[in-house]
Amino acid sequence: MGIHKELSQIRAENQSTTKQKVFSIVCAITIGLILGLAAKLVDAQGINPIFDDIGGRLGIWIFVATLISVFSYSPKLAAVKVFFFFLSLLTVYYLYTVFFLHFVPMKEIIFWGMCAVVSPMCAYVMWYARGNGTVPSLVLSLPITALLSEGYQLRDAYLPEHTHYYLIPILMGIYLIMVIILLFIVPTKRLKFLIILPISIIMSFIIIYFDVLGRLFGGLNGVL
Template sequence: MEIYHKLNQIRVQNKSNTKQKVFSIVSAMIIGAILGLAAKLVDAPGINPIFDNIGGRLGIWVFVAALLSVFSYSPKIAAVKVFVFFGSMLTVYYAYTVLFLHFFPERAIVFWGICAVISPVCAYIMWYARGNGLFSHMVSALPITALLSEGFELRHAYLPIHTHYYLIPWLMGVYLMMILVLLLIIPKNKMQFVVVLPIALILSFIMIYFNVLGRIFGGMNGVF
């Protein structure tokens, strides 16, 4: 109860009825299914590789999950919404892969499955980003840190066709736009914005210096 009371001091849950909760969860499921299908369709030959390189990396999914989390009625709803989002997105993506392309990428399924399993915990914590105090500032900086770190590493991005390497600056531009959106939407006021950005820059520098993403994902990031 003491922990619950402290969390309520950071951010108070929004009042909602059952209909509103169900609608928000179903909406997250539909969004996940649509994005899962879109991510699979842009993975086809002849499609500009910039779309596949966006959908096949963590950044876009961190971005969407962060928005779904912070704009939920409560941390519990945030956890359910994000889990349902990833569940529907991955189900559609890999169902299409197996049923229509007759390919079963076991390693990739395990990797993204683990991401989906831990996503509710991340969403629960992320919900407090629009709260008050240092904890909220730190939480707000986490998705921005992930985007900054992965966006910086895009300079080493592998694009199968050499002539497509000119797209790397465009990919970085997409990451920059996602970062700006999070910076403008998540912080509740200018003061939080001023605090969050330096925290994200420091954390991303640490992640890049110690190659945290590379050590954690071991080359799996960017592979659906």
């Protein structure tokens, strides 16, 4: 009870009807289905590799999941919505892979399945990023740190043809745009970015220096 009271001081749940909750969950599922199909369709020869390289990495999905979380009515609903978002996204992506392309990328399915399993806990915490006090700044610094770290490491990104390496600055620019969007639309007070950004930069430096993403994902973060 005490923890719940403290959390409500950071951010109070918005009142919503059952109809509103169901509608928001359906919207999250729909977004997942559309983005899952889009991610699969751009994963084909002849398609500009910039789209495939974005869709096959964690950054874009962290960005979308963060927005779904913070603009939910409650932390519990955020957890449900993000879980169903990833479930629908991965279902349509890998059903297409199995039934139309006739192969089963088991390692990738396990990796992204694990991401879907832990996503509700992350979404629950992320909901408080749009709250009051210092805690929301620390919470929001987490996805921004992930975007900065992965965006910086795109300088070593593999693209199918050497002639496509000119696209890497564009990819890095897209990551920067996602960071800017989160910094300016999530916090309740604009000046909070003066706290969030330095924290994110410091944590990103640590992650990059110790190659945390490489050690955790071992190259799997690049194949949806």
